[in-house]
Amino acid sequence: MSQNPLSVGTDYETLANRFRPLFRQIAAGTVEREQARDLPFEPIRWLKEAGFGAVRVPVEFGGAGASISQLFQLLIELAEADSNIVQSLRGHFAFVEDRLNAPPSPARDAWFARFVAGDLVGNGWTEIGAVKIGEIITKVRPEGENFVLNGAKYYSTGSIFADWVDVYAQHSDNGADVIAIVDARHSGVSHSDDWDGFGQRTTGSGTSLYVEVPLSAEQVIPFETRFKYQTAFYQLVLLAVLAGIGRAVERDVAHEVRTRKRVFSQGSADTTHGDPQIQQVVGQISAQVYAAEAATLRSAEPLQRAYLARFANDAEAERQANIDAEIETSKAQVVVSELVLRVTTDLFNALGASGVSINKSLDRHWRNARTAASHNPWIFKARIIGDWVVNGIEPKYVWQIGNSVKTD
Template identity: 35%
Template sequence: MPPVEPLQDKAVAAVPVLTADEALAEASRLAAEFATGAGVRDRERILPRDQLAQLAASGLLAITVPAEFGGADLPFSVVAEVIRRISVADPNIGQIPHSHFVYVNQLRIQGSKAQQALLFGEVLAGKWFGNAQSEIGTKHIREYRTTLSEVGDHWHLNGTKFYCTGALFADWIPVLTHLGVDGPMHVAWVSRLAKGVEIIDDWDAVGQRTTASGTVKFTEVEVTQEWITNYSDTFTGPTTYGSYAQLMHSAIDVGIARAAIEEASKFVTTKSRPYPDSVAIYGIDRAAQDPLIVQAFGEMELAVRGTEALLAEAGRAVDAATLHLTEEAASEATLAVAAARASSTQVSVEVTTRLFEVAGTRAALTAENLDRHWRNARVHTLHDPAAWKVQHLGRWAVEGLQPPRHGQL
């Protein structure tokens, strides 16, 4: 496989610094463009290279850079809404920058001023971050084998990562790794073009097919101290690190659900035939007039509106806790996001399934590709088990137990 070239070269101009209104307007504009061809990209597994270049140039990836470094410093709720709007058009494109925003936040929390100045400057120049976090074959998802080993005045990074969404297109790959054998977790910031970095496009799933969430191998990659930030201390005190990451995941699910109901509506009003009994009993001539179909759409709309409202509420809770970080505020943000994530998981899978119920047999044709909504929902909602969100909500409701601190909640 030939090497994958980065989206941007080193001469890229500074991206726009957007206000909240401008960011949302730009997300809507890009979403309208990204929707065109989304089905074809899914069917033929065409990676959204051109679309991601547009996203990088738009300034949307820089909206959380702190104001002191020249960024817009927009609230996390705005990021979630940007991702939701893009995910309605194509949730693959909605998911790819998720890790970018997570690691911009990690840099805010744990980076030194010098590290922040350099890497935030890269983001403002149109560069972006991928991720190399999860590994296959470990005991659980928060167990890692990748290690930075000290060699003289620098470190060597060795390990293999999977589910590396965004790494295929990124300029920088933040790598979650032990500092020393079994040492505390740190992040190594590695150029995707560094010697010893091998990026493999081997993601092959039934849904979210074009996120390119494949494998990255690191073999004796040289890393100096200035490119290493602490990770283990992220959860030693109250934090919105995990709730913010999960907020964006919920936004992707909510976008998928909204896309499914919109496409189902379009299909029913333009392609579906009425059932003979509805014609005989109610005298209708269009499937969209069938009271059973109308009822089903009403139920789906109710569910989608509910999960959209929970997403918005969760965004406000994360914003509030980030501004005034206390144990109580952080826990409230975590619980609010857990509710949104549990709801968006259930609703996105349910609505993308009922799409076929209201649209009828023709909707199952491969040529229509309506199944991509269910496939996308089913795959993305596996990211973190919703049952554990409900479990922690129940523990709080029954006994007032605070939720744990980690990146999956």
């Protein structure tokens, strides 16, 4: 085995067929979970046991060796089954990617072993309340050769299901930004399912508290070593969520039209499925979903290039790949958000008033898409793209949110 084997891709159909029966099983319970706000603990356990969290781990370490594009193709298929679960795994796959970009070491290899064993990683980055932009209240305090973590995070997507949590914090003594890798089972860690959004309601988002949580030195990672294309990666997870929602809309509208018995007197056929105007609505939806998925997968390609360039000793190729990753995922975000939001509304043009039945929960597609599309507002992304195209201004690689530092 080479010192640093990389995940360069595998046969996609073979990989996907490992998980498609699980995806179908997950899809069968999605509406019920949505209606009851039942968190998907059991479906996520199925995925853990099947090794889904290790698909990016190199084959030599027991993973599937999937490329980034293949990972996101899988996530789109899973999001078609349940978009909430994909968003719940966002922090996990980002931390896996960070360890894939880490220099070879026993500590890195230990993480690969944890991922292969089924361990999942949650997310603890965002703070709310009286927090100014750029400010981090969550602190890591030195305790001899080790550390202690204290703080609170919101939007802690997936943490309630996780074995570990990837927490953005600062050193209490020198203010340096760090990533604290927290044992989610420690008694000082607590999670609340208090996310109050109207969509993506079973992602396990909400408030996480960290009270005197011990950390070894290996569990505190300098933030400047974080993988460069992280923002593009996080955005791609949301694009996969959106593309998967689009595929679910196409699936559901086709089923509803195919099985509908009632017709309108002003229609163009004696069956709904035979009505050319209804067929046109469904066909337009299918085309828009195709474009959304294609744009998502195309924008994943420069991330794989950035990953490979990381270990190719070509600084300029790595820099350009990271720029491409940020710009291309931004372009995809602008168009995919609009396309999927359109299809989640247009599906009702193919149905009658019965389509808005609460029992069908078809409104969940729009609510979920609107929620995912509200992250990292695309209006700013369009401006960033324009600044790059016109002025060659390199995009920023770390985004932040908080209260304005300016006072009246």
